[in-house]
Amino acid sequence: MTEQSRTNNPTPTARRTVLAVSAAALAGGALTACGGGDEKEPKQESGNAATPQTSGPAASESAPGTAAKALLKSSEVPVGGGTILKDEKLVVTQPTAGSFRCFTAVCTHQGCLVNKVEAGTIDCPCHGSKFQVADGAVAHGPATRPLAEKKITVAPDGAISLA
Structure with missing residues (x-):
């Protein structure tokens, strides 16, 4: 086989890899589209990012010198x-x-x-x-x-x- 024919004809291994990756991507997209639950995760907002509080008091006095809007x-x-x-x-x-x-x-x-x-x-x-x-x-x-x-x-x- 000449050098040119090798570059124009990918090896069976390379073809299988491309096909396997493509099939996995399609399968993942199909599973996402048919997702299981009715509930959606809350969307993360940009800008005023805050960490949800899981315990402790929700409100407290501001620390001196803090400048939150x-x-x-x-x-x-x-x-x-x-x-x-x-x-x-x-x-x-x-x-x-x-x-x-x-x-x-x-x-x-x-x-x-x-x-x-x-x-x-x-x-x-x-x-x-x-x-x-x-x-x-x-x-x-x-x-x-x-x-x-x-x-x-x-x-x-x-x-x-x-x-």
């Missing part, structure tokens, strides 16, 4: 309810007087944004999921996972910011 004032969050910050995709709640919590406003069922806070729940308009204002837990399905919590701070002047 205030989301809103504590006076804007009704006791027993909450305020939705549509642009930030967040909801800040005040389950009891002086206790503030913050959750993603992205429903864990299908990724819709919640649209109201009333009667102690954070409500999604798409399929009727409801979440508790106190801890983001599912109060009514179809969602099965709670809203992701975001750590916040409350400054002495009442400014609430992401921690």
